[in-house]
Amino acid sequence: DIEDDLDYYEQFIRENLVAEASYVPPATYRGFQLNDENAPPIDFGVYDFIIAGGGTAGSLLARRLSEVQSWNVLVIEAGGRGNNFTDIPAVNMGSWSSDYNWAFNSTPQRMECPATASPFRQMSLPRGRAIGGSSVINGNVFSRGSQSDYDRWGARGLPNWSYENVLPFFKKYENASRLKGIDPEVHGFDGPFIVENYHNTSELSETFIQSMISLGYNLVDYNGRNVIGIGHVQKSTRNGRRNSGDNAFIRPIDNRRNLRLQINSLATKVLLEGNRATGVEFINRNRRYVARARFEVILSSGAYQSAQLLMLSGIGPSSELSRHNIPVQLELPVGRNYIDHFSFGVSCTTNLTAKNLTVREALAQYLRGVGPLTISTGTETVAFCNTSYTPVEYVTMVTKTISLVNDSLTFGTQRTTDFTAYLMLLHPKSIGSIQLKSRDPLQYPLLNPNYLQHEDDLAALVEASQLLVKIYENDQFKKYNLSIVRDSSCSSFPFNSDDYWRCVIRCTGYPGNHPCGTCRMGVSPNDSVVNERLVVHGMRNLRVADAGIIPVSLTGHMFATAYMIGEKAAHLIKEDHGIL
Numbered sequence: 001d002i003e004d005d006l007d008y009y010e011q012f013i014r015e016n017l018v019a020e021a022s023y024v025p026p027a028t029y030r031g032f033q034l035n036d037e038n039a040p041p042i043d044f045g046v047y048d049f050i051i052a053g054g055g056t057a058g059s060l061l062a063r064r065l066s067e068v069q070s071w072n073v074l075v076i077e078a079g080g081r082g083n084n085f086t087d088i089p090a091v092n093m094g095s096w097s098s099d100y101n102w103a104f105n106s107t108p109q110r111m112e113c114p115a116t117a118s119p120f121r122q123m124s125l126p127r128g129r130a131i132g133g134s135s136v137i138n139g140n141v142f143s144r145g146s147q148s149d150y151d152r153w154g155a156r157g158l159p160n161w162s163y164e165n166v167l168p169f170f171k172k173y174e175n176a177s178r179l180k181g182i183d184p185e186v187h188g189f190d191g192p193f194i195v196e197n198y199h200n201t202s203e204l205s206e207t208f209i210q211s212m213i214s215l216g217y218n219l220v221d222y223n224g225r226n227v228i229g230i231g232h233v234q235k236s237t238r239n240g241r242r243n244s245g246d247n248a249f250i251r252p253i254d255n256r257r258n259l260r261l262q263i264n265s266l267a268t269k270v271l272l273e274g275n276r277a278t279g280v281e282f283i284n285r286n287r288r289y290v291a292r293a294r295f296e297v298i299l300s301s302g303a304y305q306s307a308q309l310l311m312l313s314g315i316g317p318s319s320e321l322s323r324h325n326i327p328v329q330l331e332l333p334v335g336r337n338y339i340d341h342f343s344f345g346v347s348c349t350t351n352l353t354a355k356n357l358t359v360r361e362a363l364a365q366y367l368r369g370v371g372p373l374t375i376s377t378g379t380e381t382v383a384f385c386n387t388s389y390t391p392v393e394y395v396t397m398v399t400k401t402i403s404l405v406n407d408s409l410t411f412g413t414q415r416t417t418d419f420t421a422y423l424m425l426l427h428p429k430s431i432g433s434i435q436l437k438s439r440d441p442l443q444y445p446l447l448n449p450n451y452l453q454h455e456d457d458l459a460a461l462v463e464a465s466q467l468l469v470k471i472y473e474n475d476q477f478k479k480y481n482l483s484i485v486r487d488s489s490c491s492s493f494p495f496n497s498d499d500y501w502r503c504v505i506r507c508t509g510y511p512g513n514h515p516c517g518t519c520r521m522g523v524s525p526n527d528s529v530v531n532e533r534l535v536v537h538g539m540r541n542l543r544v545a546d547a548g549i550i551p552v553s554l555t556g557h558m559f560a561t562a563y564m565i566g567e568k569a570a571h572l573i574k575e576d577h578g579i580l
């Protein structure tokens with residue numbers, strides 16, 4: 001009965017919002033403390049493959065490896081499974097205040113802003129913690145990057161990762177049969193991962209498209225070969241519901257007997273014998289276990305935590321390991337090439353007075369697979385433009401946030417004031433690093449993305465902001481009496497001057513949440529961690545397969561590429577073990 005379903009969802013969202021309000025984010029890997037530090041590890045048995053981290057890349061990798069019936073595969077995942085709340089795309093920011101988010105923070109980032117006393121800001125760095133990983137809490141924007149990105153990987157001595165050699169792996173997992181306006185030659189139609197458009201693009205986002213077209217940009221399939229231009233969002237939902245790595249790849253094979261999901265279990269160390277990985281130590285319910293790998297250990301713990309795990313296991317920069325008295329097994333630049341996108345938003349008011357839906361009306365639409373709850377943070381269009389420095393992305397959003405007011409659920413923002421374009425720097429020249437805080441595996445790593453420390457990064461975003469003003473001030477928007485919201489912290493600078501935008505970006509900018517490069521793939525162990533088969537340089541039986549291996553950033557988002565990496569890793573492993 002639809003009314004029962006609506007009652008259930010209203011109540012369930014209410015409960016989650018109440019829990020969110022009192023949620024205290026962790027500062028360590030809380031919940032995993034050992035009952036007895038001195039107790040010997042419990043034997044967890046022998047598996048052909050052990051995957052540490054069942055996230056975005058890890059979930060697809062686990063599915064593909066366990067297709068080989070004679071192999072048994074263990075996934076050690078620190079989180080649990082998503083639920084009906086995390087499956088609603090529009091509440092993804094709600095799940096950031098829950099145990100589905102690791103809730104890391106950056107080290108203080110230099111961001112001078114006239115409105116704040118300190119020139120430093122610590123920034124939240126959310127990461128998913130569940131089977132499916134960050135795909136359980138992310139923004140659902142399916143965006144692969146451009147042909148030129150992968151050809152740059154190829155040109156770095158990684159020919160196997162040039163566009164023509166990664167395209168089959170993007171296509172293999174995808175089912176794009178519901179997408180409109182795409183280049184069919186570069187999409188897959190038989191894979192388990194459904195991608196959809198948004199059915200209810202707002203008049204303002206459509207106008208944004210028209211404005212960009214009149215400025216010379218094309219309407220494009222931004223997952224095609226050339227991403228420059230603007231397109232309607234392609235999103236990771238199935239009938240409007242979040243299509244996480246868990247929902248798309250693991251739940252349909254939950255009864256596969258050769259795949260064991262060991263959830264709520266934190267991997268703390270890779271066991272090494274000489275240059276061979278032999279197993280993984282992990283903590284579950286405050287007890288230590290050891291699982292042994294007959295063939296391989298694969299780290300898919302994400303860009304932050306695969307780097308941390310390698311360092312805890314003695315693989316990393318010797319200066320860093322020695323500082324924490326960790327015996328150096330192998331000197332490699334783990335954590336050294338940390339790159340992240342950086343973003344900020346520019347909002348406008350208009351004269352539109354569209355009727356707001358009630359949450360219940362929106363829920364009724366959600367259950368039919370349409371409406372505002374089927375998109376995260378209201379993302380409607382995605383555009384990529386070049387600047388003189390680096391490409392920048394423009395995403396338009398009509399945000400609808402559900403909040404609790406006097407115990408009733410309401411949308412938190414008004415339609416007329418919430419049209420925002422977000423700008424994202426895609427190829428930053430600022431490079432950060434990941435370090436250990438301690439040799440204690442229960443401490444979070446130190447994450448320093450080093451945002452905006454290269455002057456070209458700020459300059460690119462300033463140029464992009466001035467292009468955005470042109471888009472907003474174009475004739476198409478005139479009838480809406482559009483007005484760009486000025487940032488009061490930066491009112492001492494003339495609007496639209498370089499100084500004004502520099503100020504706005506530093507005062508309001510935030511992480512792109514697309515970290516990569518920390519276990520970079522490359523030819524030489526001097527500047528990379530894994531080779532083109534994703535094997536850790538100088539090691540046998542140990543690979544990394546997650547966004548951390550991405551050698552240079554993308555003109556796009558990350559999860560589509562993380563899946564491609566999981567897909568390709570499975571192929572490489574099958575080849576190396578004579579299965580293909």
Ligand SMILES: Cc1cc2nc3c(=O)[nH]c(=O)nc-3n(C[C@H](O)[C@H](O)[C@H](O)COP(=O)(O)OP(=O)(O)OC[C@H]3O[C@@H](n4cnc5c(N)ncnc54)[C@H](O)[C@@H]3O)c2cc1C
Nearest residue numbers: 053055056057078133134139140141267302547557558559
């Ligand atoms: C808030 C947010 C919004 C985003 N929006 C988008 C978007 O719209 N589009 C897009 O393309 N990308 C987006 N991204 C980025 C994208 O989701 C990630 O870059 C991508 O999913 C990373 O995949 P991964 O496999 O490398 O890591 P993850 O998916 O993060 O997986 C790592 C997994 O390992 C587990 N793990 C970590 N350490 C351990 C350990 N020691 N032991 C056991 N398990 C462990 C984690 O719990 C997690 O499940 C977003 C990310 C965030 C956080």
